[in-house]
Amino acid sequence: MNGYLAMPKKRDNGKYFKIIEAATKIFAEKGFYQSRVSDIAREAGVADGTIYIYFDNKDDILISLFEEQMRLVLENMISKISSLDDPAEKLKAFALTHLRLVEENQSMAEIIQVELRQSSKFIKEYKNEQFAKYLEIIAQIIQEGQQKGVFRKDIIPGIAKRAFFGALDEMSRFWVLSSRRDYDIKTAALQISQYFLEGMKA
Amino acid sequence: MNGYLAMPKKRDNGKYFKIIEAATKIFAEKGFYQSRVSDIAREAGVADGTIYIYFDNKDDILISLFEEQMRLVLENMISKISSLDDPAEKLKAFALTHLRLVEENQSMAEIIQVELRQSSKFIKEYKNEQFAKYLEIIAQIIQEGQQKGVFRKDIIPGIAKRAFFGALDEMSRFWVLSSRRDYDIKTAALQISQYFLEGMKA
Amino acid sequence: MNGYLAMPKKRDNGKYFKIIEAATKIFAEKGFYQSRVSDIAREAGVADGTIYIYFDNKDDILISLFEEQMRLVLENMISKISSLDDPAEKLKAFALTHLRLVEENQSMAEIIQVELRQSSKFIKEYKNEQFAKYLEIIAQIIQEGQQKGVFRKDIIPGIAKRAFFGALDEMSRFWVLSSRRDYDIKTAALQISQYFLEGMKA
Amino acid sequence: MNGYLAMPKKRDNGKYFKIIEAATKIFAEKGFYQSRVSDIAREAGVADGTIYIYFDNKDDILISLFEEQMRLVLENMISKISSLDDPAEKLKAFALTHLRLVEENQSMAEIIQVELRQSSKFIKEYKNEQFAKYLEIIAQIIQEGQQKGVFRKDIIPGIAKRAFFGALDEMSRFWVLSSRRDYDIKTAALQISQYFLEGMKA
DNA sequence: TATGAATGAGAATTCATTCAT
DNA sequence: CATGAATGAATTCTCATTCAT
Known part of the structure; x- marks a missing residue:
């Protein structure tokens, strides 16, 4: 099969x-x-x-590990998002799901953050398609919102998707690396979604 | 001095x-x-x-390089910000200055983004001290805005500072690592500040 | 065992x-x-x-080499000595066996003499434990001789053991390092034992 | 001059x-x-x-240091010995003077013992004439004793000089390296001379 | 398939020695 | 004479990868 x-x-x-x-x-x-x-x-x-x-070699372990995990993450995220209609709700769900995934999978999150997404060696040579797809989910939510008239038309999805992901990512990096947890996940996810939802509201 | x-x-x-x-x-x-x-x-x-x-050793080169640069970056950023009064303007200036610094100093930005994160725990921790100061500039702008009543009181500066920095950082990582430049700096800086300014507006 | x-x-x-x-x-x-x-x-x-x-490292080679050899040397010496009864004969046997071991095992003897003395403090201290056992064989022979009344009571075994070993050692160092062989082993062993046997006779 | x-x-x-x-x-x-x-x-x-x-180089420091010191030691020893007539007294004086020199000059003694006399590198390439002269003092005392009829004729000076020096040397190595001092110098010098004097007595 | 002993290229670091000042 | 920054050859040890069993 x-x-x-x-x-x-x-x-x-x-x-x-x-x-x-x-x-x-x-x-x-x-x-x-x-x-x-x-x-x-x-x-x-x-x-x-x-x-x-x-x-094949040590590099291959890292890449395989990443691909394997990203497949799960993408599936997971898509299933969570696709059941919702409202782009705003989708964005909130994305934020919450993302932070939850990080929390449930600390080791993986740290690797993705530290080793893979940032590693010049890999990021330059390894075409990170999985990650691009992940970002694209955000872009699609934004475009959908723009089509439905709930997000402003002048929002540039290519910028906003990165900004939104970066905001979540920085938050989770803090958690992953510092082992402190000043704010709970829901609060953080809500705050961050809120900034963007308000900021992008039509 | x-x-x-x-x-x-x-x-x-x-x-x-x-x-x-x-x-x-x-x-x-x-x-x-x-x-x-x-x-x-x-x-x-x-x-x-x-x-x-x-x-002292190879690590020390990386640390020194980082310290040397962060001093300049912090000085530069503080001088740019302190001449402004309006917290909203300060935030915009922060975004623009940050992205400009990254652009003017690609190699250094790449190192800070990529290498300092994958280095030994010692370096990671070391880095955080300098980096915390940088984040604190954002937190102060937000708190100032809240005191002046231009930003909502329910914004949590500890979250917002990371979200804002993360948004800028992800944007610049994209530039640094991809060597593509779909959007100009001003556009990106404005968009990102706007999301947050709208999102945090009182 | x-x-x-x-x-x-x-x-x-x-x-x-x-x-x-x-x-x-x-x-x-x-x-x-x-x-x-x-x-x-x-x-x-x-x-x-x-x-x-x-x-583990270069030092460990030297230590292992020494340990390996000292085990053999101690076993060998003890078996040679224990079959004899007369302390005087034991002392002669010690001298002869020692010089023979040196001769049969020039490289090893040279290393023990030369290298273990100039190596790091750690090795010097380490060595002394094994070496102390070797010296103790001499001390025991002397004490036995004193108990049997064949060696004078005023002989201090702690001094005599070193003096006797030193005499043999200097002799063998000469051989090992100079590659000359003016006197045969038996002659040297006998002469040296004789000095001491006469010198310690009750 | x-x-x-x-x-x-x-x-x-x-x-x-x-x-x-x-x-x-x-x-x-x-x-x-x-x-x-x-x-x-x-x-x-x-x-x-x-x-x-x-x-000239690092080696030269060690050799110079040794030559410089040996000159003094030889002068010192010769002056001590030459004022005496009795070969037995001379041998006792040699032992006492040798151990005193070691005690007064620990650092030098340790170098001579550990670094120079035993160091294959130097001992092989550097013709150690000073040391040979030192040993020769002992040989001369013994030969003198044999001529005067106080030492046995069958004593081989070439062996005895080494045995005597070795006995003293091992004793002083113990002091130098262990920093313990179980026996005082006079006791040790007397014991050792005694073994040999008795052992060589005609 | 699974093993893990063996390989050997590779890299950080040290330090005796030189030489311009 | 004196200096000490600069040199770069030299050396230990590591570790990804292989392959005979």
């Missing part, structure tokens, strides 16, 4: 995901460059060499 | 800054971990060993 | 001992500080990195 | 000896290879480069 091209990795037994999980933990703890392949192997309970049966 | 203690070891001749400049270029090009100390030395036109007369 | 904990990391194949042997040769030839880890690796026929699978 | 050939070093001001003194302290503390030329320079209160005006 798995297409050859779309799923070139061996995933028969659980090892592929065991390694992904282990890498998620290790990368989040120490960062990509500080993490040793053998650390991941130990954490996953496999031999060093086994990693290279499932992944 | 700079205290003796804060002063880097030696700056007699221009070597200290020549190395900082070289490192800025190299780090921006290849990333911190991909950069070799000898790359920096070659770029700076000094011997490898000379680096270690002016810096 | 050897406890698990005292056992070097891995000895599956002969690599551990191949490296010890290679190091013995190289250290004896060039001295500890003049020897390169890669020299040892080449001599042992392994890759540089392989050394670090079996040893 | 200083012959050109015998005294090629510049010693005008006190710098030459200041450096020798500093090196003596530093080498004794950390060992030759662990000592940095700049450590010596700092200790001597001169610039790094100044060292190279007075010495």
Whole structure:
């Protein structure tokens, strides 16, 4: 059932995901460059060499981990959003869902924030399509709002999507990296959505 | 005005800054971990060993580079803001100045965005102190606005400052990393300030 | 008989001992500080990195080499001595065995004499424990002789053991370092034992 | 008055000896290879480069230090011995003087013991003539004793000189390296001389 | 498939020595 | 003579990756 091209990795037994999980933990703890392949192997309970049966190299672990996770995140987000009609509600839902995902998945969030989204090595060489799709969800909400006449026409979706994502992202970075939690998720999600909703209101 | 203690070891001749400049270029090009100390030395036109007369180790180059730059950025931003009265104008000025600094100083911006986040915990934590000061400028503008009654009282400055910075930051990350420039700086700065100004208007 | 904990990391194949042997040769030839880890690796026929699978670092090679050898030397010496009854005969046997061990194991002897003394304080202190046991064999012979009434009671074993060992050691140092051999081993062993036996006779 | 050939070093001001003194302290503390030329320079209160005006290189410092000191030691020892007639008294005097010199000059003693006499690098390349002269003093005492009929004829001076020196040396190594002092110098010197005197008595 | 010992290229850092001032 | 900043060769150790078992 798995297409050859779309799923070139061996995933028969659980090892592929065991390694992904282990890498998620290790990368989040120490960062990509500080993490040793053998650390991941130990954490996953496999031999060093086994990693290279499932992944091409260390870079590939990071990218696979990211793709794997982003697929889930995108699915999750789309299902949450698509059941709603009102663009304003969609935006609020996006904010809340995003922050919740970060909270439920701290390690992954830290990796995406620190290692992957910002890593010049990867961001430059690796065409980050998953992330672009994620941003595009926001852009679509905004465009929909503009078509429905609830958001101002002069809002530039290409700017607003980044601004909105950046606002959420900075907030979650703070949480992820500082382990402090001054404001609860709902409050933060609401405040941020509010700034933008008011700011973009027609 | 700079205290003796804060002063880097030696700056007699221009070597200290020549190395900082070289490192800025190299780090921006290849990333911190991909950069070799000898790359920096070659770029700076000094011997490898000379680096270690002016810096303790590779990490110290990154930290010094950051400190050197943040001093300028903070000074610059404060001088731009303090000449204005209206909190709304201050926020707009912050946005514009921030994006301009990024543009004028691409390599440095890239390093701060990309490298300082993936570096060792020590550096991350170190960075946060300087960075916190920068964020605090925004918080102060917001509080001032609330006191003057131009911003809503229910805005939480601790959230808003991050949201606003994150919006700008995401925008500039896009520029820095993608080398595309779909929107000009003024447009982006205005749009982003506008979202927030409208969103926070009393 | 050897406890698990005292056992070097891995000895599956002969690599551990191949490296010890290679190091013995190289250290004896060039001295500890003049020897390169890669020299040892080449001599042992392994890759540089392989050394670090079996040893923690360069110092650890020297320590292991010494420990490995001292175990043999102590066992050897004790078995030679314990079969004898007369303290005078024991002392002669000690002298002869010591000089023979040195002769049969020139490289090792040179390392113990030369390198362990000039190495870091840690090694010096470490060495003393094993070495103390060796000296104690002499002290016991002397005490036994005093109890049996064949050695004078005013002999201080703590001084005599060092004097006797020092006499042998200086003799063997001469051999080891000079590669001259003016006197044969038996002659030297007998002369030296004689000085002391006469000197300590009751 | 200083012959050109015998005294090629510049010693005008006190710098030459200041450096020798500093090196003596530093080498004794950390060992030759662990000592940095700049450590010596700092200790001597001169610039790094100044060292190279007075010495050819780091090795040369060690050798010069040794020669300088051995000259004094030899002079001292010869003057002490030559005033005595009885070979037995001479041997006792040698032992006492040797141990006193060690005690009065701990740093130097440690260097001679650890760094120079045992250092394969130097001992092999550097023809240690001063040390040979020192040993020869002992041999002469023994030969004199044999001629006077107080020492047995079958004593081999070439062996006995080393045995006697080795006995003293091991004793002093113990003092120098362990910083313990279980027996006072006179006791040790007397015991050791006694062993040999009795052992060599005709 | 799975293993993990072995590999060896690679990189940060040190420090004896030089030489322009 | 004296200085000490600059040099750059040299060396230990790491770690991603391979491959014989």
